[in-house]
Amino acid sequence: MKCPVCGEDCVSEAQELIATVPSVFSPCSDCSSRILDKNLPPPVEGYREPCRCGKRFIDEVYAHLYAILVNEGIFSGEEPLKDVGTPLVHPGFAMKSPPYLPENSLVLLSRVAEKKVADRMVQDVPEIKAVVKFGTFTPGVVDPDLAVPPQSYELLAGCDIRANIFSSRAGPVVLYQQQSKIHIEFPRWSNPKIEAVEFHVSAVNPEWFVDAFCGIGKLGLIGARMGIPHVVMNDAWYAAAFWAAYNTQVNREFFRVDNVKILGDYRKMEEMPVIRKPRLIAETEGEQEIRVYQGDFRELHTILPPVPVLAALDIFEKRIPEASEKALEEWRKHVNGEAFIP
Structure with a gap:
C-alpha cells in the first residue's frame, strides 16, 4: 500500500x-x-x-x-x-x-x-x-x-x-500512524482500554458502537473485529481521523466488508486540522458498516440514528473525574444507550 x-x-x-x-x-x-x-x-x-x-x-x-x-x-x-x-x-x-x-x-x-x-x-x-x-x-x-x-x-x-499490533480476544488489529502527529502508545501484554471495550460489548451486545475519541482507531476497530454490525469512529484531530480511516483499510480483511472508501485527503485535511461539524472521512461497503468522521464528539448525535448505541469516550483527561463526568453528561444529553470511559 x-x-x-x-x-x-x-x-x-x-x-x-x-x-x-x-x-x-x-x-x-x-x-x-x-x-x-x-x-x-x-x-x-x-x-x-x-x-x-x-x-x-x-x-x-x-x-x-x-x-x-x-x-x-x-x-x-x-x-x-x-x-x-x-x-x-x-x-x-x-x-x-x-x-x-x-x-x-x-x-x-x-x-x-x-x-x-x-x-x-x-x-x-x-x-x-x-x-x-x-x-x-x-x-x-x-x-x-x-x-x-x-x-x-x-x-x-x-x-x-510506523505500526503497532494490538491483541484482543477477537484477534489482532494493526494500527499505522504518523508518529510526529500522534501521541505515543505502545502495545503491552494487557490493555485495560481494550479489555473495557470487550467487557461492555459482551455485556450489551450492541448493534451500534461509537468510538467518540477514536485516535487512530484502536477501540473502534476492536469493536468491528468483535462483529458489531455498525461502528462509528470519530476524532476532531485530522491526523487521528485520517489514520483511523486508513487503518480500516489496512484491517479490512478482518471485517464483513467488500470495500473501504477513504474520502479524506491527508494533505487537504491538514489545512483544517480541527473541525466541529462531523465530516465523513471513510465508509465501508458490505454487510458490516464502518464509518469514520472528523469532528466534535458533541455533534456526533447529528449523524447517528435515533437508536441505542454503546459509546466509548476515551478522553485524554480521563484522570480528572470532572472531565470524564462532563464528557459523559454532554454525550447523554443527545444519544440513547450506554456510554463509558475506557
Missing part, C-alpha cells in the same frame, strides 16, 4: 505485517548482544556493525547514534546513552526481550537532534526509519472542549510512519 507521507510502499496489509511477528526482531545464530548501561556513556571502543543477517541489537544501534551526536558536536561524550532519545520500533508489539533491529525498523524521538544530524542518522544508521524532534507536549487534540490549540512534533528526516 502507498504511504500517505512518503509515497513509497512502506505500508503492509494487516495479515502480512502480523505474519512477521515475532521473528522480525529475533536474532540469527550469529547475532551478538552487548547490553549497555543506559545511564552511562557507551564504551570507548564504539559500536558494532550489523550482523551478516542484517540485524543489530538495539543497544549497538544506540551506540552508533551516540557516536554521530558526539561527532556532530551535540554530545560531549559525557552524556548517558539514554539521552539519545526514545526508540519506537516498527512494528510495535508486546515483547519479552529487547529487539535485534533490521533495516528501517526504528523511529527515533529525539530532544537534541537537528535537521543536519537527523539526515545523517537516517543515511548512516540502516536501522533508522525516521528521526522526530520530540517535545514536552502531547501531539494532537488533548482538550475535549477543543479550546487548547493542537500541536505536532517535527519530522526531521525519513518517514515516520
Whole structure:
C-alpha cells in the first residue's frame, strides 16, 4: 500500500505485517548482544556493525547514534546513552526481550537532534526509519472542549510512519500512524482500554458502537473485529481521523466488508486540522458498516440514528473525574444507550 507521507510502499496489509511477528526482531545464530548501561556513556571502543543477517541489537544501534551526536558536536561524550532519545520500533508489539533491529525498523524521538544530524542518522544508521524532534507536549487534540490549540512534533528526516499490533480476544488489529502527529502508545501484554471495550460489548451486545475519541482507531476497530454490525469512529484531530480511516483499510480483511472508501485527503485535511461539524472521512461497503468522521464528539448525535448505541469516550483527561463526568453528561444529553470511559 502507498504511504500517505512518503509515497513509497512502506505500508503492509494487516495479515502480512502480523505474519512477521515475532521473528522480525529475533536474532540469527550469529547475532551478538552487548547490553549497555543506559545511564552511562557507551564504551570507548564504539559500536558494532550489523550482523551478516542484517540485524543489530538495539543497544549497538544506540551506540552508533551516540557516536554521530558526539561527532556532530551535540554530545560531549559525557552524556548517558539514554539521552539519545526514545526508540519506537516498527512494528510495535508486546515483547519479552529487547529487539535485534533490521533495516528501517526504528523511529527515533529525539530532544537534541537537528535537521543536519537527523539526515545523517537516517543515511548512516540502516536501522533508522525516521528521526522526530520530540517535545514536552502531547501531539494532537488533548482538550475535549477543543479550546487548547493542537500541536505536532517535527519530522526531521525519513518517514515516520510506523505500526503497532494490538491483541484482543477477537484477534489482532494493526494500527499505522504518523508518529510526529500522534501521541505515543505502545502495545503491552494487557490493555485495560481494550479489555473495557470487550467487557461492555459482551455485556450489551450492541448493534451500534461509537468510538467518540477514536485516535487512530484502536477501540473502534476492536469493536468491528468483535462483529458489531455498525461502528462509528470519530476524532476532531485530522491526523487521528485520517489514520483511523486508513487503518480500516489496512484491517479490512478482518471485517464483513467488500470495500473501504477513504474520502479524506491527508494533505487537504491538514489545512483544517480541527473541525466541529462531523465530516465523513471513510465508509465501508458490505454487510458490516464502518464509518469514520472528523469532528466534535458533541455533534456526533447529528449523524447517528435515533437508536441505542454503546459509546466509548476515551478522553485524554480521563484522570480528572470532572472531565470524564462532563464528557459523559454532554454525550447523554443527545444519544440513547450506554456510554463509558475506557
